[in-house]
Amino acid sequence: MARDYLYFPGCSLKATGVAYEESMQELFRILEMPLRELEDWNCCGATSYMAIDEESAFQLSARNLSLARQNGNSDLMAPCAACYLVLRKTQDYVKKYPRVHRHVAASLESAGLPMMDGVKVRHPLEVLYNDVGLEKLESKVVRRWRGGPVACYYGCQAVRPFTEVDRAHNPIRMDEIMKAVGVPTVDYSLKTKCCGGALTGTIHDVGVRLNYLLLKEAARKGANAIVTLCPLCQFNLDAYQVEIQKESGESFDTPILYFTQVLGWAFGADPRKLGFKRGIAGRKLLKQWFAEHAEVEQYV
Amino acid sequence: MFEQNGSVRIGVYICQCGTNIAATVDCRAVAEAAAEFPAVVVSRDYKYMCSDPGQSLIQQDIKEHQLNRVVVASCSPHLHEETFRKAVAVAGLNSFYMQMVNIREHVSWVHANRKAATLKSIDLVRAAVRRVARHRPLERGRVNIHPDVLIVGGGIAGIHAALTLANAGKKVYLVEREATIGGHMAKFDKTFPTLDCAACILTPKMTAVKNHPNITLWTYSDVSRVDGYVGNYKVQVTRRPRYIDEDLCVGCMECIEACVFKQPKFSDEFNLGLGKRKPIYIPFPQAVPPVAVIDPEQCIQFKSGKCKKTCVEACGDRKAINFGQQEETREIEVGTIIMSTGFKTFDPQRIPYYGYGHYPNVYTALEVERLVNASGPTGGEVICRDGRKPKTVGIVHCVGSRDERTNRWCSRVCCMYSLKLAHLVKEHTGAEIFNFYIDIRTPGKGFEEFFQKLLNEGVHFIRGRVAEVTDWALDPSEENKLVIRVEDTLSAFVRRIPVDMVVLSTALEPQEDAQDVRRLFNIGCSTEGFFMERHPKLAPVSTFTDGIFLAGCCQGPRDIPDTVAQAGAAAAEALALIDAGHVEIEPNTAFVNEDECCGCRTCIPMCPYSAITVNEIRRIAMVNPVLCKGCGTCVAACPSGAMQQNLFEDEEIFEEINGVLSYA
Helix, strand or coil, rough: CCEEECCCCCCHCCCCCCHHHHHHHHHHHCCCEEEEEEECCCCCCCCCCHHHHHHHHHHHHHHHHHHHHHHHCCEEEEECCCHHHHHHHHHHHHHHHHHHHHHHHHHHHHCCCCCCCCCCEEEHHHHHHHHHHHHHHHHHHCCCCCCCEEEEEECHHHHHHCCCCCCCCCCCCHHHHHHHHCECCCCCCCCCCCCCCCCHHHHHHHHHHHHHHHHHHHHHHCCCEEEEEEEEEHHHHHCHHHHHHHHHHCCCCCCEEEHHHHHHHCCCCCCCHHHHHCCCCCCCHHHHHCCCCCHHHHCC | CCCCCCCCCCCEEEECCCCCCCCCCCHHHHHHHHHCCCCCCEEEECCCCCCHHHHHHHHHHHHHHHEEEEEEEEHHHHHHHHHHHHHHHHCCHHHHHHEECCCCCHHHHHCCCCHHHHHHHHHHHHHHHHCCCCCCCCCCCCEEEECCCEEECCCCHHHHHHHHHHCCCCCCCECCCCCCCCHHHCCEEEECCEEEEHHHHHHHHHHHHHCCEEEEEEEEEEEEEEEEECCCCEEEEEEECEEEEECCCCCCCHHHHHHCCCCEEEECCCCCCCCEEEEEEECCCCCCCCEEEEECCCCCCHHCCCCCCCHHHHHHHHECCCCCCCCEEEEEECCCCEEEEEEEEEEEHHHHHHCEEEEEEEEEHHHHHHHHHCCCCCCCCCCCCCCCCEEEEEEEEEECCCCCCCCCCCCCCHHHHHHCCCHHHHHHCCEEEEEEEEECCCCCCCCHHHHHHHHHHHEEEEEECHHHHHHHHHHHHHHCEEEEEEECCCEEEEEEEEEEEEEEEEEECCCCCCCHHHHHHHHCCCCCCCEEEEEECCCCEEEECCCCEHHHHHHHCHHHHHHHHHHHHHHHHHHHHHHCCCECCCCCCECCCCCCCCCCCCHHHHHCCEEEEEEECCEECCCCECCCCCCCCHHHHCCCCCCCCCCCCCCHHHHHHHHHHHHC
């Protein structure tokens, strides 16, 4: 019997990153790896929370870990890079700093929850790489990719300290997975550089410029699409292309995809369930690439 | 010579050490108190006991009062134990009938209360008086020194040490792991700061090694076993097969010409993979010995057994090629060993953001040495891996040095070799050169002047540790370039500098197998992994194992002049031992009370010097007094009390404790 994977969606996968959740569920279904959503989960405590009130952020994060522990599952998969990082950071801090350990233990106890020892926080990219493996992924391919080369973009949080997604400076696992399923990749030097994160909302022009640099370099390297593993990266790169086009005078219409969408498509998933329609930029290109499918208008 | 029989007569001498001791300790009072202790015949204090008059005072008393024990209370025995041991010996007393008390470092320098300090001194002197009464006379042993020397590693350090010793008439075995001697220096183009050609100054010395009647040169060989001790090492050397008979080959290279591989196909190690060689090759034109080598991993005869063997044909009547050559083991006896095993260069792939191995035009400094060298893979033309001639070159300093994430130490030579390469690359290409540095360190003769010369040549210097080397182009000027991103800390902003070629000035690190070699020779390594010297200032070429000396970068990063100086020093240390003919060994060694020993072997693994063995027939432990350093570990570990140590026998120690505890 295949093991099931407990996963923590976080806010993004229920909002701007719905396509990520949809495509991931479809992908894992095809791979016969049942997914189960963590019940009664709450905010992971990432980014803004962590920046303003570290203690509460740790407590929020710890509650999710504790719920996973109660579920009796040793792995908790967090597809959003921000959730993944903050859950891991919480574990690290609880282990290293007695003060954090004390606060977290006290607040869990007051909620009648056990301490969250022994939970391993995982990311779907690393799950596919380690638990499934390149060979098996390659064997699952049923559709040929017609989109040409893509740029694999890892962003920052998935490769920061505390994480185990890939190596920090020159991550390659997404590239290897893409190549394994017949999707060529370019040598994308900006693969871990900043997408602007929340800056697109706060210091807008700085945030948007960072996305401009990412899009431009991907195009310069000959990539037709950018493949991401983080909902915030995907959102930033996708949402501001019209604005970037206006400001820079250069034309961009680059599809920004989740790696789960590309894999799902390659493995012959029902394309309607991969969330292509939810993207903003590059839909014209996607339609061209998928043109041989009769129902393309329905899902892109 | 007095013997222990008869009554014990002790003289006690309290040193004032000018005011060093006298200012805090009432030396007269100590002397007066000591006069009352049992068996003390005479007790005095004096301004400087170590001075000539001080020593004569002791010697006179020995004769006048028939003293047979002496206690000197003065400074640390590290300083003057030897002085006073000699002084009593001159007066006819056994050296080990003298006991020292340290009332300077242990009393006057660490206490302020004169009264308490004086009482403490009296207690310590009482302990020594009671202890010395129990001393037995001991004799120093002697070990003869075998006059032959083993030198491990044939770089410039090993070469220089070998020639120095051989010229002094000593027989030297020089063992080198590679197929040729010359080491790293043979790969360099020019040397800083004088810019003389490395090969021109090195190869005559290499040839001299080959031709010297006193030097036995074994290349392609490893030391596989070391037994024995100072003066008497037994060493096993494994000679790997090179499939060419060294005595028959004349280095004519006709076999290489004739090889069935018409074109060189395999990565050339000497040129760091920048060039190609055939399966049969000579590492470089001036290799010593000038003898070919066959790589069995690549040679068709070894792989399939079905080669036309055109090489054998070309060799003709010389018959130097021998596909059946086997590994050989040689046993030699030497008295002293010089370690000159060198360093390895840092692998810059450990810093992925510098792009080495990713972007073809990122080079290590050593690779660039080969590129600018006239006999290098490009004949001295600086041509990048993508075929371009660089118009701009960036040299990144401190790659793998002064960095918490890799190595913390400064590799000492990188600033200077970076400057040298800047000069050479500019000379060869006319390129614009940028140096990225943290600090420019030029402490050496003519070094700072060389730096000034480079500044005048128009080489750019940007202070800042490079953040990354990338091919990410922001504008057309950066297209098809490598962009160096760096914070210029002098003008306080982040720069992007597009270049055609990047040179990484990589650190010097301990050899990959330094730990194995360390264990083989029973020497130490410091925390970063370089071999450890006995004392950083006063015994910089000695090790904690007598008779083994260090030369060159195996002890730490250094440049050629320092390496040669150190190799000379190591040779001189070896010569001093050889010419003395013997060494005296301290008698404070462990010994076994054979009636008590049950052969339990508890002591064997405890000994850090491998000095204890078991006599299998009698089932008792035996201590080799030459190897024993008198640490006492085995004595403490022995469950039956059979292990004892000279000068630290139980009754001596108990008397000392009783003495210090029995308040007057």
